[in-house]
Amino acid sequence: EGRAGDSPQALAPVAARLGIDDIAAAIAAPAVKARLRENFEAAVADGVFGVPTLVVGGELFWGEDAHDFAEAVLADPALLDDPEFGRVTALPRAAVRGG
Incomplete structure (x- = not known):
């Protein structure tokens, strides 16, 4: 939908759809950060x-x-x-x- 994803407030609609109640905790979770890093590295490797x-x-x-x-x-x-x-x-x- 072209919305920003740069703050917990901006991510609230997506979090609601995914059933995430505590956005700040989800963002800070080590597993989430690790997955983000993996996705970033895969994107760069693909030439994104x-x-x-x-x-x-x-x-x-x-x-x-x-x-x-x-x-x-x-x-x-x-x-x-x-x-x-x-x-x-x-x-x-x-x-x-x-x-």
């Missing part, structure tokens, strides 16, 4: 460089405007085999994230 990024079939879909295409690929993974998709993905990149 911005938010939102989805990974579908090993391909990155970056930006809110890519959600429809990511959903289409979930429904029909053969879309990634289309010659035009291959041509476009082979174009030179304007910028590359440093390592």
Whole structure:
């Protein structure tokens, strides 16, 4: 829904949906912090460089405007085999994230 997630107050709607009553305790839990670190490291390893990024079939879909295409690929993974998709993905990149 594009909402901030930078404070317990901002996370209240999500916490309510997940049945989390004490948001501050959940945020401070070592297991939660460890999982966040693992997820972050996995995202970096997958080449994620911005938010939102989805990974579908090993391909990155970056930006809110890519959600429809990511959903289409979930429904029909053969879309990634289309010659035009291959041509476009082979174009030179304007910028590359440093390592």
